[in-house]
Amino acid sequence: MKAAVLEKLGEVPKxxxxxxxxxxxxxxxxxxxxxxxxKNLDKARxxxxxxxxxxxxxxxxxxxxxxxxxxxxxxxATGITGMIAEKAVVDKNKLTPIPDDLDFDTAAALPNAxxxxxxxxxxxxxxxxxxxxxxxxxxxxxxxxxxxxxxxxGAKTIVAAGRAKDNLEDTKNLGADITVNSDQDDEGFxxxxxxxxxxxxxxxxxxxxxxxxxxxxxKSLKGGGLGKSxxxxxxxxxxxxxxxxISLPSGTLRSTDIEIIxxxxxxxxxxxxxxxxxxxxxxxxxxxxxxxLHIDTQVEAIEDIESLWNKKIESGKRxxxxxxK
Numbered sequence: 001m002k003a004a005v006l007e008k009l010g011e012v013p014k015x016x017x018x019x020x021x022x023x024x025x026x027x028x029x030x031x032x033x034x035x036x037x038x039k040n041l042d043k044a045r046x047x048x049x050x051x052x053x054x055x056x057x058x059x060x061x062x063x064x065x066x067x068x069x070x071x072x073x074x075x076x077a078t079g080i081t082g083m084i085a086e087k088a089v090v091d092k093n094k095l096t097p098i099p100d101d102l103d104f105d106t107a108a109a110l111p112n113a114x115x116x117x118x119x120x121x122x123x124x125x126x127x128x129x130x131x132x133x134x135x136x137x138x139x140x141x142x143x144x145x146x147x148x149x150x151x152x153x154g155a156k157t158i159v160a161a162g163r164a165k166d167n168l169e170d171t172k173n174l175g176a177d178i179t180v181n182s183d184q185d186d187e188g189f190x191x192x193x194x195x196x197x198x199x200x201x202x203x204x205x206x207x208x209x210x211x212x213x214x215x216x217x218x219k220s221l222k223g224g225g226l227g228k229s230x231x232x233x234x235x236x237x238x239x240x241x242x243x244x245x246i247s248l249p250s251g252t253l254r255s256t257d258i259e260i261i262x263x264x265x266x267x268x269x270x271x272x273x274x275x276x277x278x279x280x281x282x283x284x285x286x287x288x289x290x291x292x293l294h295i296d297t298q299v300e301a302i303e304d305i306e307s308l309w310n311k312k313i314e315s316g317k318r319x320x321x322x323x324x325k
Contacts, residue, residue, distance in 0.1 A: 074098040119263050121153065126234070128154075129155075140241075161182050210244065233256075
């Protein structure tokens with residue numbers, strides 16, 4: 001079968017013929033894959049630098065995808081085997097139906113962004129209606145989803161922070177009420193955030209960047225000591241596009257009522273992931289099918305996987321590999 005095959009950690013997957021997988025377990029079935037998104041998580045696992053990197057090589061890459069079962073049902077699934085291939089093994093009890101009026105490419109692009117957009121807001125962040133949300137890295141694909149999801153779940157004020165000026169302005173069309181340009185000097189960014197806090201005290205921060213941007217966010221939140229208590233803020237780390245580590249002074253924690261948690265595989269429980277597959281993804285699919293949830297994709301053929309793997313994709317878009325091109 002045609003597949004994107006990783007032969008060595010740190011290398012780029014190659015388009016190759018690969019042996020078709022076999023469904024051997026009681027609940028295993030073969031999915032005829034139609035499309036699969038290429039995500040930052042896929043790249044991180046292939047690089048060998050992720051805590052869940054591939055261990056059995058060579059292997060087909062891709063954690064999830066969409067396709068049809070033997071009876072023709074259109075479904076999304078997480079793969080037991082790699083999903084950027086013509087066929088994959090999946091668990092028949094963990095299939096998410098795809099609405100008939102939603103195309104495969106969009107259906108493939110949504111779930112990971114939903115995992116990184118909805119779960120941090122609804123499950124880990126526990127957003128309540130009427131709360132104010134700050135999204136750091138809002139101009140990226142998943143950040144765009146987070147803006148829309150925060151609006152959908154009743155956030156009062158959504159503050160979008162990001163670097164790409166045009167894309168940042170576009171977040172207002174997705175539901176952002178205020179934008180903050182992070183592509184400026186440190187003091188300017190901090191002051192802009194503090195101006196926002198004065199009128200719209202932030203309850204929840206969703207962060208896709210970590211690194212220096214998060215250090216600046218923490219400085220902007222820092223309290224002033226005795227008699228100057230701060231509003232409680234929950235920070236949910238979802239990604240580390242700007243760096244894996246931060247400098248966090250003890251004084252910041254002691255002077256500021258903040259809670260820092262993560263959202264990802266490991267911090268999300270098995271029940272959370274079942275909720276994601278059985279409830280959240282179907283809900284988002286319905287919103288996308290109705291045109292309420294908007295995403296932008298770049299669809300390419302599997303034959304070009306090697307040149308596409310490390311290619312910079314336009315901010316706000318998700319690369320999707322179509323097995324039908």
